Amino acid sequence: MNTTNSISNQKLKWRVFNDKLFSIVMMTLAFISAVPLLSILYQLIKKGYKQIRLNFFIEVAPDTMEAMMAKVNHEIIPGGIANGIVGTLVIVGMASLIAIPLGLITGIYLSETSKGKMANIVRFVVDMLQGIPSIVLGVIAYIWIVKPVTSGFSALAGSVALSIMMLPSIIRSTEETLKMIPPTLKEAALSLGVPYYKTVLKVLLPTGMSGISTGIILGISRIAGETAPLMLTALGSSAINLDITQPSSAIPLLVWEFYNDPNLIDLIWGASLILLLIIFLLNIVAKAISKKWKVQY
């Protein structure tokens, strides 16, 4: 046996053991970090499943009297969270309409301008924006929209606050995705006499579509659960509201309202569960898109 180059049997066994030990530790720790999510889901389903019937999706939130009567009679609390679901869709949809074009363009600009004072300032501002507490954005939207534009609480003000929250993630994911695209692709288009703006819009954007849309959807899922800025802007509404200049409810706002009313508190589980499921769904869609639209260079 070559003594200098080989290792003894015992040492080898020790190494194999270490390897195994390491993977076991890793797996255990990974599992532990998944526990909170699983236990949250378990709690919500356990306490909320009774509420979730068709009515829960098509009826507006009950008032405290109705809920109290149901409780006294040991019935399921009537009503649902339709005003919240519609409100969330309207506010988040509106916020996306504002944030997506703005974020895309800024992201393109940053990916195309790696150096330069202006680009660095924008990059810095975007990073700072990411760190602004959401309640502050609510205050800003209150000053910008609630008072001067809609002269009162409105869905639009909520959308503006949320759109500012979405911007950094859209900008960053657009920039990072476009930077990953090999520069030869851009050269290929330019060498065919394609003008620069068409190269960006028709070659770079479609190539980066998977990454960009994943970023957008994750941005949406991040703001869908925001509560604080909506308290200062959309306020809440007991009816389904489609007018963006009027106060509007949203699922997280409803959770907050239910929590503050002893007669309605049992509804927080069902409402939270729906909110969570919507966010899960968005994440799954994001995953699916990034897989399906993945571009092979």
Add this chain to the structure above:
Amino acid sequence: MESTVLNKTDDRIIQIESPVLNIDKLSVSYGGDKYSIKDVSAGIQKNKITAIMGPSGCGKSTLLRAINRMHELYPETHHKGGITLGDEDIYKINPIELRRKIGMVFQRPNPFPTMSIYDNVIAAYKLNGIKLKRSEKDEIVERSLREVGLWDETKDALHKKGTFLSGGQQQRLCIARALAYTPEVILLDEPTSALDPIATAKIEDLLVKLKKNYTIILVTHNMGQAARISDHSMFMYLGELVEYGKTKKMFTTPKDERTEAYLTGKFG
């Protein structure tokens, strides 16, 4: 200085009669006073393959890219001297127009990954928003793919993504894409350096066939490739065009000692 340039022109640089492309005392800088190519003058003969050789960093890619103004992608570039295509000054026409007359193929195959083979071939039309009838498109696709010998291999899979093809096929697709616009000149920047020997041989055969209809300028790292397929060769060193002549002559009796040193493998 001026006299040595003249001397060189007399002796080591071949004079091309009625060139399709004329490079006149061209110097290109990527910023500041440092020029990547200096005072290059050369005429390119129509329907020939002209190879540009030289060690890394000698400026051969810069020279090639100056011909379709792709070097301008770097914001700080500036140049002295000029290039004429026919009787047009290429620095006076819009680069978008120019690049439709001078096609380019790159080192690594770069078909558009979101497009099918079919769309890749007509990408120049598609991306420029030029509307074509279905039959015109079909015709361009078939002609271009036939020109690069890819028609038989791909005619049943035209609507598959171009990136499904092998590296050599992808590179031929990229050549087809450059040909679809029927350019006058095709620039190739080390087009086979990412390919295996068989794919390389196919591309070389293809280029020899293509010179009937097009003028080809080829940057290559591979002396053997220049010797096999080019009619004229340029040897560049440190940004200077050292020697330019008929390939056979240059490979057998180089006039400059630097060319000789390079061709015999003493550096590079």
